[in-house]
Amino acid sequence: MRNDIIIEDTTLRDGEQTPGAAFSFHVKTDILNGLLDAGVRWLEVGIPAMGGEELKFVQSTVERQDENTHLVAWHRGVREDVEKSLDMGFKTIHIGLPTSDNHLKASVRKDRSWLLGTAKSLISMAKDRGAFVSxxxxxxxxxxxxFLQEYAGAVHEAGADRLRLSDTIGIMTPEQYGERVRLVREAAPIDLQCHTHNDFGLGLANTIAGLKAGARYFHVTINGIGERAGMTDIAQAAATLQLRYDVDLGIDLTKLTRLSRLVSAATGRQLPPWQPVVGDNVFAHESGIHANGMFRDTSSFEPFPPDLVGGKRRYVLGKHSGRALVAWALEEAGVTPRPELLVPCLEEIRSRSIEIGGEVSPAEAVEIYNRLAA
Known part of the structure; x- marks a missing residue:
């Protein structure tokens, strides 16, 4: 991979396009602040053409731009929309244009000549006004x-700074996505951005394939929210690239869990406990074998410590627990267990777990033990 890879978050634009999601001005401000606090320096902040409270929020972000903070306004291929954002003071703009015949015909009802002409005209206008143009x-x-190669050459010649390669309906495999990046790189020396949706669960894999093929930028959202099945998740991407590929993104990983909780509350959608990196079960241990290993060496069943991503380790009493975990739970509650009672206590905890279909609380485990001890 390149040594200058840049992460850009689009929770406030593509993320909010999650069906049923709607962020208020104050929620969007909290998310923006959280991302900046975590070290994200490229953020897509919204769609000015929507007007209303969306425009109010987008306008409020203009003054927060500086040489290290790049806030991106998103636009359709409409000249007036782009001009209004430039008039507001945006220094970084994105123009969304479809390149497939499917979308040209069904979405915007235009042809390739319109696309090439519109792209060149808008890019030239925005560059004349000193903007970074994506x-x-x-x-x-x-x-x-x-045609993709022709288009890449045309936007590069017009002066675009970046070309976003959007797998809009998430149907590409990593091999296919990486090959598309290589194809475009052969056509034009323009910086490329990965934008990969997750309809087949391949968003992160496609992003990594694109970065390995030479892309410089990539898009993420908090909790992977977005249209349909969402897109590449910031926690998964940041942790994977920084911990497994040694790519320094400048992200404070300890902020990831807090960001996840913030957006989970904002969308009214609870994450599954097995959500990678930030889920409640990522550092939870129930199995007797696992707990035994963890008590001796926490790296035995964890790929990285929970505090690295702002998470917490916990031990769960349930159907699969063993005596060591029961003894530990009782001792944590201030009870010194008698060895001969551990097996019957464990048996009752397992039965209770099956009965309720889940976790047995430490308080209930103490009650079981005290009843047996009596």
């Missing part, structure tokens, strides 16, 4: 390869 190749998967 432009899309939307529906990358269904864009014919030869």
């Amino acid at each position: 432009v899309s190749a939307e529906d990358l998967a269904r864009t014919e390869g030869g």
Whole structure:
């Protein structure tokens, strides 16, 4: 991979396009503050053309731009929309344009000549006003390869700073996505951005494939929220790239769990406990074998310590627990267990777990033990 990879968060734009999600001005401000606090320096903040409270929020972010903080306003391929954002003072703009025949015909009802002309005109206008200009190749998967190369060459020649390669409906495999990045790199020396949706659960894998093929930027959202099945998750991407690929993204991983909880509350959608990196069960241990190993060496059943991502380790009493975990739980509650009572106590805890279909609380474990001891 390159040594200058840049993470850009789009929770406030693509993320809020999650069906049923709607962020207030104050919620969007909290999310923006949380991302900046975590070290994210490129953020897509919204769609000014929506007007209303969306426009109010987007306008409020303009003054927070500086040489290290790049706030991106998103636009359709409409000149007036782009001009209004430039008039507001945005220094970084993105223009969303479809490149597949499917989307040109069904979405915007235009042809390739319109696309090329519009892209060149808008890029040239924005560059003349000193902006950093990003432009899309939307529906990358269904864009014919030869035309994709022609388009990449055209937007580069017009002065675009970046080309976003959007797997809009999430149908590409990592092999296919990486090959598309290589194809575009052959056509034009323009920085590329990965934008990968997660319809088949391949968002992160496709992003990594794109970065390995030479892309510089990539898109994420908190909790992987977004249209349909969402897109690449910031926690999974940041932890994977920083811990497994030694890529320094400048992200404070300890902030990831807090960000996840913030957006979970904002969307009214609880994460599954097995959500990678930030889920409640990522550092939870119930199995007797696992607990025994953890008591001796926490690295035995954890890939990294919980405090690295702002998480917490916990031990769970249930159907699969063993005597060591029962003894530990009782001791943590201030009870010194008699060895001969551990097996019957464990048996009752297992039966209770099956009865309730889940975790037995430490308080209930103490009650079971005290009853047996009496």
